[in-house]
Amino acid sequence: MTVPQQEKGHRWFAALYDRIGGRAEQHFGKTVRPRLMGEVRGRVLEIGAGTGASFAHYPPEAQVVATEPDPFMLERARRRLAELGASHIELHQAPAEQLPFENASFDHVVSSLVLCTVPDLPRALAEARRILKPEGTFRFWEHVRNDESRFWGGVQDVITPVWRWVGAGCHPNRRTQQAIEEAGFRIEWVERVRLAPGTPGIYGVARPG
């Protein structure tokens, strides 16, 4: 399978990404990322690592494989790794829907603000499940559709076509928690936060059910 747009990449989105997400990162990155990534040990796979916002949060005891399909994001992630001097993290170019790893070969899979963007969400989640050990964890941080407000949910539905175009494939209206459960994961815990007006975020841990 090929994912042509991701392999071609989004040069400008990659260049602006850290600035666009800067405020949210300051606010939530400091609380959410340490909780999701700070306690992992063993073999960890991160999908859609972007510019590497998570890298500083992984403990040196973890052996992290970070994947990312977009060459422009990958380049920035490479630079961030060099700055951090993080020898426990390696980078691979790969889409979440087609991970070049063996079944049951990772203790944890991390997805941070990625499931909104992957073109084939069920397939990406099936891949995460395939490469996770049965006792492993799936650790997620995502913005999701607002199902508590008809108004905001409707706004998200209406703006999705334009948002996808501007946001390098991002869907503001995905029901990601349901998708995780439908993929056969059992939610161990989940926290809900308000990311922006009308925009809920979820973060938590799920296990293969």
Ligand SMILES: C[S@@+](CC[C@H](N)C(=O)[O-])C[C@H]1O[C@@H](n2cnc3c(N)ncnc32)[C@H](O)[C@@H]1O
């Ligand atoms: C909003 S950014 C999040 C980056 C990073 N995970 C973070 O927390 O800052 C979304 C990322 O998903 C990546 N992405 C897009 N399609 C993907 C796919 N099919 N598989 C994996 N990652 C993908 C994008 O290239 C981008 O780096």
